[in-house]
Amino acid sequence: MGNDRAWGPLSSSECDFTGEELAAFREFGEASLRGERPCIEAHLARYPHLAAKLRPLCEAAEWFDAEVREFRLRCPDFSIWELFGASPRTG
Amino acid sequence: MRTEELEKLSDEDLVRGLESGCDAAEFEERFRILVSRLQPKLVNAARRFTRTYDEAVEAASRVWEKFLAGFKRYDPDRCSVWTWLYAITRYDCFNANRKRAHECECAARFAARDERTDRRTALHAALGRYLERMPAHLRQPLVLHRLEGRSFEEVGAVLGISARQAEYRQAAALAWLRRFAPALREEIRFQTG
Numbered sequence A: 001m002g003n004d005r006a007w008g009p010l011s012s013s014e015c016d017f018t019g020e021e022l023a024a025f026r027e028f029g030e031a032s033l034r035g036e037r038p039c040i041e042a043h044l045a046r047y048p049h050l051a052a053k054l055r056p057l058c059e060a061a062e063w064f065d066a067e068v069r070e071f072r073l074r075c076p077d078f079s080i081w082e083l084f085g086a087s088p089r090t091g
Numbered sequence B: 001m002r003t004e005e006l007e008k009l010s011d012e013d014l015v016r017g018l019e020s021g022c023d024a025a026e027f028e029e030r031f032r033i034l035v036s037r038l039q040p041k042l043v044n045a046a047r048r049f050t051r052t053y054d055e056a057v058e059a060a061s062r063v064w065e066k067f068l069a070g071f072k073r074y075d076p077d078r079c080s081v082w083t084w085l086y087a088i089t090r091y092d093c094f095n096a097n098r099k100r101a102h103e104c105e106c107a108a109r110f111a112a113r114d115e116r117t118d119r120r121t122a123l124h125a126a127l128g129r130y131l132e133r134m135p136a137h138l139r140q141p142l143v144l145h146r147l148e149g150r151s152f153e154e155v156g157a158v159l160g161i162s163a164r165q166a167e168y169r170q171a172a173a174l175a176w177l178r179r180f181a182p183a184l185r186e187e188i189r190f191q192t193g
Helices: A019-033 A040-046 A048-074 B003-008 B011-019 B024-049 B053-073 B081-133 B136-147 B152-159 B163-178 B181-192
Strands: none
Touching (some): A019 A048, B003 B024, B011 B024, B024 B053, B053 B081, B136 B152
């Protein structure tokens, strides 16, 4: 589960995204969300100057979407709210 | 009547005697003769409707039970004893096969449900545990966008923040989650097999 430090808040270097970085990630993130499984390296090659910031986001999105997609295939009647026990809107 | 005399009677006459209310010993003897005559044919007939020889023998036993329960309804003028027994056999095997198919279907359904429950529990134990510990302001946009498929404009409207802020928080949530991705990946694989 990782140590206590790992559960702590993100450092500024981890979450200080510029508008350009977000826009560059958006293309990858939305394609991954649609199940297109885009290639991380090919995407980073288009934005070499942003690669350091984009890579962790692309890897996390690819992994997270793949896990959820696989689970939905296995459990079609699965409700995502069961992960939380409550709506995320209530925190 | 003596056994030798009973042996000479036709199947129909043996059943007529059962219906007419003979004593217990004669009843038993008449039934024994009927069984000895018709059991091989009955098992062969049941074999057509069953998968194994043992199932056919079981079916024949059930047919004889039904015969004993309902021989008073048998009308020798309408059909032979064998025709009547064959009809009982056919319906009995049909019902048994239908019941067996239903039981198999139910068992498969229960097994599938158990598997789904296991996998759901596994994901809840793994992914859910991480998401629960994620700061709420990051988790909300992540779930609404990546799991519910809402646009950042919709996420922003739900949470009362701008679309840009929603997008920013979703990216930060992924960055937060990435710290645990290797451990979580192993955990889910381990639990779901």
